[in-house]
Amino acid sequence: xxxxxxxYDGVTGSCxxxxxxxxxSSLLVDCGIFQGSDAKKHxxxxxxxxxxxxxxxxxxxxxxxHVGRLPYLLAxxxxxxxxxxxxxxxxxxxxxxxxxxxxxxxxxxxxxxFNHQIRKLLRPLxxxxxxxxPGGPKVRLLPAGHVLxxxxxxVELPDGKRVVFSGDIGAGTNPLLNPPVSPEKADLLIxxxxxxxxxxxxxxxxQAELEKIIRRTLEDRGVTIIPxxxxxxxxxxxxxxxxxxxxxxxxxHHTLMKQIDVIVDSPxxxxxxxxxxxxxxxxxxxxxxxxxxDDQPLVFENLTTVxxxxxHKETLNYVDKHELPAIVIAGSGMCTGGRVxxxxxxxxxxxxxxxxxxxxxxxGTPGNYIARGSDWVRLDGRKYTIKADVHQLTGYSAxxxxxxxxxxxxxxxxxxxxxRLVHGDYGPxxxxxxxxxxxxxxxx
Ligand SMILES: [Zn+2]
Numbered sequence: 001x002x003x004x005x006x007x008y009d010g011v012t013g014s015c016x017x018x019x020x021x022x023x024x025s026s027l028l029v030d031c032g033i034f035q036g037s038d039a040k041k042h043x044x045x046x047x048x049x050x051x052x053x054x055x056x057x058x059x060x061x062x063x064x065x066h067v068g069r070l071p072y073l074l075a076x077x078x079x080x081x082x083x084x085x086x087x088x089x090x091x092x093x094x095x096x097x098x099x100x101x102x103x104x105x106x107x108x109x110x111x112x113x114f115n116h117q118i119r120k121l122l123r124p125l126x127x128x129x130x131x132x133x134p135g136g137p138k139v140r141l142l143p144a145g146h147v148l149x150x151x152x153x154x155v156e157l158p159d160g161k162r163v164v165f166s167g168d169i170g171a172g173t174n175p176l177l178n179p180p181v182s183p184e185k186a187d188l189l190i191x192x193x194x195x196x197x198x199x200x201x202x203x204x205x206x207q208a209e210l211e212k213i214i215r216r217t218l219e220d221r222g223v224t225i226i227p228x229x230x231x232x233x234x235x236x237x238x239x240x241x242x243x244x245x246x247x248x249x250x251x252x253h254h255t256l257m258k259q260i261d262v263i264v265d266s267p268x269x270x271x272x273x274x275x276x277x278x279x280x281x282x283x284x285x286x287x288x289x290x291x292x293x294d295d296q297p298l299v300f301e302n303l304t305t306v307x308x309x310x311x312h313k314e315t316l317n318y319v320d321k322h323e324l325p326a327i328v329i330a331g332s333g334m335c336t337g338g339r340v341x342x343x344x345x346x347x348x349x350x351x352x353x354x355x356x357x358x359x360x361x362x363x364g365t366p367g368n369y370i371a372r373g374s375d376w377v378r379l380d381g382r383k384y385t386i387k388a389d390v391h392q393l394t395g396y397s398a399x400x401x402x403x404x405x406x407x408x409x410x411x412x413x414x415x416x417x418x419x420r421l422v423h424g425d426y427g428p429x430x431x432x433x434x435x436x437x438x439x440x441x442x443x444x
Contacts, residue, residue, distance in 0.1 A: 002163075002190070005049055007423045010038035011194055011362060012065035014423060016165065017049070020157045025135040028057045029153065029165045029190075033068025033099075036334070036362035045069055047076040055135035057121075059084040060167025061150035062095045062231065070096065074117055082121045083133060085141055087149030087279050089124035091231065094275070098230075098268050127151075143178040145170030146398050147232040148282060154183045163188045168423065169408055171200060171400045174236055175286035176276070180400070185414035193424030194360065194399045196432030206395035210237075211244050213356055213391060217325045218259055222352030224326070225388075227340045227367060229333035230269035233359050235276045236396060237329055238264070238298045239287065245300050265306040265315060265330040265339050273298055312339055320346060333359045334367035335379070344370075345379055353388035358396040363425070406435060419443045 001023060006013025013034035019026035034042040047069065057073070059082060060066055084092070093115045100111050125131055127141045136158035144150035146168040153165045164186040172179035183189075217224045228234045241262060264270060277298060280291060290297050306315050319326050330340040347353040348370075361367040369377045371392065376385050400408065409416055419441055421429045433443045 002188070002420060003049075004422065006032060006034060006042070006069075007065070009426075010034070010041065011423055011425060012036065012038045013042060013069075014060075014066045015069065016190060016422065017054070018155065018157075018163055019053070020137070020159065021135075024053050026054050027133070027135070027137065027155070028054055030060055030066040030167070031057060031069040031073050032066040033064055035065055035336075035365075036368075037364035038362075040364070045072055047072050051076060051078055054078070054080060056080050056133050057082045058139065058153050058155075058165070059088055059092070059151075060144065060153065060165060061147050062088055062091045063147065063168070064095065064099050066167070067092065067095065068099055070118065071100065071114055074114065079121070081123045081134065082118070083123050083125055083131075083139060085127065085149045085151045086124040087282050088151065089122045090279065091149055091272070091275060092122070093118065094268070094271060095231065130156075142181040142183060144168060145172050145174060145177045145180040148177065148276060148279060150177075152180065152183065154186075161187045163190070165190045166192050166408070168192050168194070168398070169400045169404065171397050171404055173206075173395065174398070175284050175290075176236055176239055177284045178282070179284070180404075180408060182408050182411035182413070184412070185416075186412055187417040189409065189412070189416050189419045191405065191409065191419055191421055192399070193405065193421040193429050193432045195397070195401045196405060196421065196424050196428035196435075197430075198401050198428070199403060200394050200397055200401040206393065207240050207244050207247070209393055209395060210240055211248075213354060214244065214260060214327065217327060217354060220352045221323050221325045222350065222354060223319055223324075223328060223343070223347045224354040224356060225340065225343050225347060226327065226329045226356045226358060227333050227335050227344075228269070228329050228331060228358055230266050230331045231272045232398060233333060233396065234264060234266065234269040234329055234331075235273055235298055237358065238273065238303070241327075242294075242297050242300045243290075245302070246294070259325065260302060261304060261319075261324055261326040262300070262302055263304045263306060263315060263319070263326055263328045265312055265328055265343075267307050269329070269331065270305045270307075312342070316342055316346060334361050334365040335370065336365050336367070341379055345382075345384060347388065348377070348384050349387045351387045351389070354391060355388050356391045356393055358393040359398060402432060402435065405432060406439070409436065409441065410439070416441060
């Protein structure tokens with residue numbers, strides 16, 4: 001039996017409970033926080049369901065809408081093992097530290113205590129190997145291509161029934177990640193549906209798109225702001241920028257990189273970048289090939305990383321005063337807080353500014369308002385007129401589109417039994433349901 005404690009009637013708050021043994025035993029998959037408009041429907045993040053009989057927790061990946069309710073879960077008394085991939089186990093403490101600072105407490109002692117508790121419960125597992133977990137089921141991890149460490153969980157229940165949790169599935173285009181792998185079989189598939197009603201534009205050359213924006217920034221000597229998640233997107237952007245600078249230098253024999261400053265104004269993103277470098281073994285094939293000739297594909301000469309808050313303020317003033325052509329990568333990715341807000345407030349009313357979105361913008365977030373071409377946006381309670389040019393870099397989507405999701409289902413080796421769509425708004429779920437039903441699948 002399957003119960004949803006989030007991400008059923010919306011995109012965020014992923015938390016699913018799978019039970020067996022007549023409901024006496026169960027496991028949880030993810031324990032995420034509600035965000036944007038979902039948070040208005042679910043204002044209370046406390047764990048309201050009983051933990052009785054829950055034998056373990058599986059974490060598909062470290063995004064906050066999949067792990068953000070962990071502090072509440074522990075506060076409710078959860079003490080069972082937490083299974084995830086090795087990169088997820090490594091990234092999780094840092095993600096939680098950041099989430100706690102924003103949402104709960106800045107107390108170093110409390111954060112350290114929480115992370116100590118989490119570390120004791122974490123059981124990292126390798127990909128592609130079946131493992132027995134408490135209460136009788138077996139699990140196997142498959143790469144999901146969504147963020148480093150993202151995982152699809154195949155669960156085999158004691159009665160032999162195979163239940164598969166897709167987690168979030170990538171588009172298979174991120175060079176730093178292994179693409180998603182369909183399971184062998186699924187009697188029940190719990191499938192994400194974020195872009196169930198969309199087709200990403202035909203595969204574009206991401207580097208070419210990004211290069212156009214760089215060249216425009218150079219021409220108008222403006223600021224290009226890229227609101228980006230500190231984990232995943234920032235590293236993907238650095239990788240692509242490095243690729244562009246290297247290529248231009250080789251083919252045009254001039255250093256585009258000397259003329260433009262790339263500023264990563266996020267200490268957290270820089271810490272994640274260091275972790276990414278440590279986990280090169282988990283990078284995708286393309287990046288593995290690049291690594292053979294360039295051992296630092298996330299680093300280049302004209303890259304500045306900003307640390308302290310004082311440095312952040314200085315950088316902001318410096319860019320403003322000197323009218324530098326600069327690319328600023330800062331969080332948060334949906335413009336709900338963080339340092340990107342100060343860049344937006346300062347430069348959003350300037351027509352020379354470009355704002356580049358490289359990720360999903362949940363309904364109700366300022367990022368969503370800006371991305372959909374509104375004339376103004378409210379940032380920290382104040383209204384700002386938007387004069388900046390707004391761009392979407394769709395080639396960077398961390399989620400597969402409708403065709404990727406359908407292909408994921410169709411490439412499952414044995415025909416999929418039943419499908420439950422989660423992690424999607426009403427429209428995408430309805431469209432994907434009809435597409436899958438047309439193909440003979442049973443969506444429940
Ligand atoms: Zn995610």
